[in-house]
Amino acid sequence: MKILIAGIDGYLGWPLALHLSGRGxxxxxxxxxxxxxxxEEMSSWSALPISSMPERLVALKERHDREISFWEGDLTNYDFVEGIIREFEPxxxxxxxxxxxxxxxMIDVHHAKWVQSNNVDSTFNLIFAMRDHxxxxxxxxxxxxxxxxxPGMPIPEGFFEIEYRGHKDRLPFPRQAGSWYHWSKVHGSNNIMFACKIYGLRATDIxxxxxxxxQTDEMAGDPRLLSRLDFDQAFGTAINRFCCQAVIGHPLTPYGRGHQKRGFLPLRDSMQCFTLALENPPEHGEYRVFNQFHEVYDIVSLANTVREVSSDLGLDVEVRHLDNPRMELEEHFYEPDHQHLLDLGYQPAHDVATEVRMMVGDLIAHRDRIEAKKDALVPDVNWSGRRSRVGFVGEQTVSTRD
Ligand SMILES: NC(=O)c1ccc[n+]([C@@H]2O[C@H](COP(=O)([O-])OP(=O)(O)OC[C@H]3O[C@@H](n4cnc5c(N)ncnc54)[C@H](O)[C@@H]3O)[C@@H](O)[C@H]2O)c1
Structure with a gap:
């Protein structure tokens, strides 16, 4: 299959490119x-040093004798996107x-507008270029x-059956996003659902x-093939951040009470899920939704897992809660379905503790890089709109910018 990856230089994009090219x-x-x-704008860098795209492509050729076509440019530029869809014919x-x-x-009006227009425009461009070519x-x-x-009820995969005033229908499950970014994703989902309906496109919304x-297997111990791993307040995700904190002895910092529950999955499982979705496409005109995660965890239990694994590896770290810079429920019901990918054959392969052990091991070698940018670990972007550095629960906070 010819597969075009928009966002190939990213945390998921590069490992996915390696994985799919490895499958032929x-x-x-x-x-x-x-x-x-x-x-860089968040005053940080990847904890793992990463190669430039040209270096990655050379490494792929030398290590695996495989090639990937790459175009540098802006997905919000329609002519650019259309040209690639015509040329590559994915x-x-x-x-x-x-x-x-x-x-x-959530930084300010400029970032809110930019994130929404970037995310919605790039999706529009792909929809129209695919429709036409x-x-x-x-x-x-x-x-x-x-x-x-x-929500205070189980979450289905995209759609649910509902009865209201004696009428039944299958409707999109309500979306209640919690940031301007998350709303950009909702807008993208709605636009794709509509495009499938009117243009007969087929789409999987993950x-x-x-x-x-x-790590993924295809990186095969070659540092030139590694993907990035961020720990700053904006681009570091929970477990990745905790592991980076652990290797420099910084407290692990759940936000607020830390009982927020989320679905998580290891990078390697994420590759498996994308592959299953790609190799089992939907019908023409079908818009399907997959909830893609392995397990639901609450944030404090994850921090405790990272603390325990780190302690086995000789690292002494504590868990200290930060005041929550976000506006979100800290105690809540959470029961999302995730059956579609299991039905296609998804076999969760890696438990959190095993993965964390590998991550901490990989990150220890780059302790100096995390130490050098450790200020980026502490959030100062606040959902209320005031920019102020967040303190540990019970401590006073200092305003850095109004
Ligand atoms: N990583 C996660 O835990 C996670 C969880 C849920 C959803 N997602 C979604 O998965 C996708 C990939 O996530 P990621 O973690 O790999 O993010 P990422 O930021 O590492 O990757 C996105 C890539 O897209 C590129 N990009 C963005 N706008 C572009 C534009 N206009 N033109 C050209 N390139 C552009 C960026 O340079 C980047 O390399 C995102 O849509 C994200 O919302 C990620």
């Missing part, structure tokens, strides 16, 4: 290195090329479990949980 698919990718710039397009950060979107191709779009929010991990 012909892979092409688009990126303009925005993730590298966003993390059978499937994986759209990972969006800004993935809730805190980044590859209408039979499969669009696999990354949404997020965060689109649903935390409501992905939080991904963690440093």
């Amino acid at each position: 698919h012909e892979v092409g990718g688009i990126d303009m290195y925005l993730r590298r710039k966003w993390v 059978d499937a397009v994986v759209h990972l090329g969006e800004c993935p950060s809730a805190p980044y979107s 590859r209408p039979e191709a499969h669009l696999l779009k990354l949404g997020t479990m965060g689109e649903y929010g935390t 409501m992905q949980g939080v991904v963690f991990g440093t």
Whole structure:
């Protein structure tokens, strides 16, 4: 299959390119290195040193004798996107090329507008270019479990049967996103659902949980093939951040009471799930939704797992709660379905503790990089709109910017 990955330079995009090309698919990718710039803007860098895209492509050739086509450019530029769809003629397009950060979107009006327009425009461009040049191709779009929010009832995969005033229907499950970023994902989902209906496109909308991990098999011990691993307040996700904190002896910092529950999955499982969705495409005109995660955990229990594994590895770290910079429920019901991928054959392969052990091991070698940017670990982007550095629960906070 010819598969085009929009956002190939990102945390998920690069491992996915390695994985799919390893399965014999012909892979092409688009990126303009925005993730590298966003993390720099947050005064940070990847804990694992990463190669440039040209270096990655050379390493792939030398290590595995495989090639990937790459186009550098902006997904919000329609002529650019249309040209690539015409030239590459993909059978499937994986759209990972969006800004993935809730805190980044909450910084101010400029960031909120930029994240929403970048994410919605890039999706529009892919929809229209596919409609006009590859209408039979499969669009696999990354949404997020965060689109649903935390309703007080079980969360189905996209749709549910409902009876209201004596009438029954199958309707999209309500979305209650918790940041401007998450709302951009909801808008993307709605637009794709509509495009499938009116243009007969076929799409899988992945409501992905939080991904963690440093390695996939295809990286095969070659440091030039590693993907990034961020720990800053905006682009570091929970377990990745905890592991980075652990290796420098920084307290592990759940926000608020820490009983927020989320679905999580290891990077390696995420590759398996994308592959299953791509190799089992939906019908023409079908819009399907997969909730993609392995297990639901609460944040404090994850912090405790990282603490225990780190302690086995000789690292002494404590768990200390930070005042919550976000506006979110800290105690809530959470019961999302995740059956569709299991039905396609998803076999969760890696438990959290095993993965964390590997991550901490990988990160210890780069302790100096985390230490050098440790200020980026403490959040100052606040959902209330005031920029102030968050303190540990019970301590006073200091305003850094109004
Ligand atoms: N990583 C997670 O835990 C997670 C969880 C849920 C959903 N997701 C979603 O998965 C997708 C990929 O996530 P990720 O963690 O790999 O993010 P990422 O930021 O590492 O990757 C996104 C890539 O897209 C590129 N990009 C963004 N806008 C672009 C544009 N206009 N033109 C060209 N390139 C552009 C960026 O440079 C980056 O390399 C995102 O849509 C994200 O919302 C990720």
